[in-house]
Amino acid sequence: MTPPDAATIFALRSDVAHQIARRLSQLGLNQLTAARQLAIPQPTVSKIVNGRVADLSLELLIRIAVRAGIPMTLQTGHVPEEAGAFSSGWSARAPKAQASALNDEARTALARSERALTPTQRLQAFLEHNALIEQLRAAGRTAEVERTRRTTRA
Known part of the structure; x- marks a missing residue:
């Protein structure tokens, strides 16, 4: 590996x-x-x-x-950090309120991609889902940086 x-x-x-x-x-x-x-x-x-x-x-x-x-x-993802x-409703790394809203949007986009949509519509919903998941990851990374800053200041 x-x-x-x-x-x-x-x-x-x-x-x-x-x-x-x-x-x-x-x-x-x-x-x-x-x-x-x-x-x-x-x-x-x-x-x-x-x-x-x-x-x-x-x-x-x-x-x-x-x-x-x-x-x-x-x-x-392309790199391990992704x-x-x-x-459901939260991420292991992202703040709860932000993760919940983004995760709800991501689940909705994924559900749309699984319905009887045309291949183009299904692809669009899948791409929206992936973009929202990346926002969840970014929110988690931002929260981790903030926690690190607070820890180093203390």
């Missing part, structure tokens, strides 16, 4: 794990209860919650996300 491929896979693993950890937090589950409900070992839940995902496969994380009932869209996992 080339370094860019490995970086993309790692970014996807990290985002999927973050989505899972966030869902477990929303549900108020402790690690042992989550492990039982997801049918995985508790140490795996610990790795996910603590962001130690280097030895967890993307496939395993996706299976866990499915078991947790997390609807998700995975995105890759990779990410987006769930």
Whole structure:
């Protein structure tokens, strides 16, 4: 696997794990209860919650996300920084309010692309969806820069 491929896979693993950890937090589950409900070992839940995902496969994380009932869209790109996992209404990286609005628009565009449209209309809806997903990614990168600035000032 080339370094860019490995970086993309790692970014996807990290985002999927973050989505899972966030869902477990929303549900108020402790690690042992989550492990039982997801049918995985508790140490795996610990790795996910603590962001130690280097030895967890993307496939395993996706299976866990499915078991947790997390609807998700995975995105890759030309560079690893464009990779990410987006769930209904919010992104692992973007601020919630902005991500929610953009994600709603992206879902609408994707749904339009899947309806009985002409090939040209379907392509246009798909391109709109991709542009909105890129805006989500950019919003996440901006939020990350702001968090870093605040952390370095403190």
